[in-house]
Amino acid sequence: MQYRRAALAVLPIAAVALAMPLVAPAPAFAAESVSVDLQEMGNTGAKGSATLTPMANGDLKISIHSTGMTPNSPHAQHLHGSAGGMDFHCPSMAQDVNHNGYISVEEGLPMYGDIFVSLTTSGDTTKASGLAVDRFPTADAKGNLAYERTIPAAQLPAGTIEHIKDLHIVQHGIDANNNGKYDIGALGESTFAKSLGVPNIPEEATDVATCGMVAGAAAGSVPAGGVNTGDGSSLAQPGPDPALIYSVGGGAVLGSLGLALYRRRKAATA
Ligand SMILES: [Cu+2]
Numbered sequence: 001m002q003y004r005r006a007a008l009a010v011l012p013i014a015a016v017a018l019a020m021p022l023v024a025p026a027p028a029f030a031a032e033s034v035s036v037d038l039q040e041m042g043n044t045g046a047k048g049s050a051t052l053t054p055m056a057n058g059d060l061k062i063s064i065h066s067t068g069m070t071p072n073s074p075h076a077q078h079l080h081g082s083a084g085g086m087d088f089h090c091p092s093m094a095q096d097v098n099h100n101g102y103i104s105v106e107e108g109l110p111m112y113g114d115i116f117v118s119l120t121t122s123g124d125t126t127k128a129s130g131l132a133v134d135r136f137p138t139a140d141a142k143g144n145l146a147y148e149r150t151i152p153a154a155q156l157p158a159g160t161i162e163h164i165k166d167l168h169i170v171q172h173g174i175d176a177n178n179n180g181k182y183d184i185g186a187l188g189e190s191t192f193a194k195s196l197g198v199p200n201i202p203e204e205a206t207d208v209a210t211c212g213m214v215a216g217a218a219a220g221s222v223p224a225g226g227v228n229t230g231d232g233s234s235l236a237q238p239g240p241d242p243a244l245i246y247s248v249g250g251g252a253v254l255g256s257l258g259l260a261l262y263r264r265r266k267a268a269t270a
Contacts, residue, residue, distance in 0.1 A: 036169050038066055038212035042093060042102040044174045046209040048145070054161045058153030062119060065146050066210060069139035070175040073182055075209065076136050077147070079117040081167040083159030088113030090168055090211035102174060103208040105192040112211060116157060116167055125151055131206075145171075168213040174204050 038048035048066030055061060069075055081088045091103050091111040098107075115127040120135040129135065139145040160167070177186040182202040193201035 034164060034214045036212040036214055038064070038169060038171065038210040039090070040068075041091065041108075041208040041211050042096065042174075043176075044068065044102065044207075044209045046143075046171070046174065048171070048210055048212075050169050050212060052164055052214070054164065055150065058156075058161065059150050060153075060156055060160060060164075061148075061150040063148045064119070064137075064169070064171075065144075066139075066171060067144050069143045069145045069171070069209060070173050070182060070204070071139050071141050071143045071180050073173055073175075073205075074133045074136045074138045075145060075171050075173040076131055076133065076206075077119045077169065077171040078115045078130060079119065079160075079167045080112045080114065080170050081116050081163075082113055083116070083157060083163035083166060086113060087166065088168070090170075090213055091208070100187065102176060102187065104203065105172075105190075105206050105208070106195075108170070108208050108211075112168065112170055117151065117160070119147065119149070119169070121147070121149065125155055143175075165214045168211060170208055171210045172206055172208055174207045174209045176204055176207075 033051050033053040036050040036052065038046075038050055040047050046066060046068040048064060050062065050064040053061040053063075064077070066075075089111055091108045093103075095103055095107045095111050098104075115130045118125050118127065118129040118132070120129050120132060121137055122135055123129070124132070124135075137145050137147045173182065175181070175186075177183070179186070182205040184200065184202045187203035187207065189199065190201040190203045190206045192206050193199070
């Protein structure tokens with residue numbers, strides 16, 4: 001089984017090699033640290049704070065501390081948004097289309113945008129690692145999550161530091177029924193995962209736990225691209241297709257994620 005897991009873990013790397021464009025190193029650009037207040041999305045009970053620190057050499061240091069996360073469980077987390085002029089925001093509960101009290105990936109994506117950087121603990125940080133669950137931080141037994149990593153400049157998408165205020169942090173993975181794990185019994189099967197051809201992933205594992213924007217970002221930017229907050233008008237328009245956004249590479253990663261989660265779940269219930 002170790003061998004099988006190792007073989008699956010290679011998949012994301014192969015996907016990245018195919019999907020990752022050449023990224024020019026960011027110019028050296030030192031700026032102040034910015035803080036991010038990670039707010040509960042729906043009734044998740046999770047919250048936290050983060051600091052993004054552009055280093056003098058163009059690297060980006062990320063520090064995150066969250067509480068109320070699903071204990072002993074991995075949490076996918078990303079910088080979402082765009083360096084290309086689109087103005088994305090954290091969702092509000094107006095995006096909770098099915099009124100279940102939580103924000104699913106499908107509900108959140110049109111508002112918070114594509115994955116910009118995957119905040120993994122090691123290795124690749126592109127969108128292709130968006131659900132590489134073996135490289136995301138795991139909350140402790142009390143639901144506390146701590147994360148710190150400095151991502152090298154050469155590994156950041158062009159414009160990351162310059163557009164830091166256009167980006168925001170999203171953490172995934174909730175425990176809706178407070179039983180200390182991700183289970184299908186709580187909110188059913190993840191329709192997002194299923195749309196990528198990976199059945200039997202709990203919706204709890206992919207739903208949004210927290211989201212936070214860089215302090216002051218909303219006041220300093222004007223919405224572009226027709227995305228509004230608050231009035232829910234964007235819901236009437238077809239949003240980006242999540243399957244397209246996560247791309248073939250993301251699908252491959254989710255495939256390995258799904259199997260890993262599924263095995264853990266089986267192991268936990270065995
Ligand atoms: Cu995300």
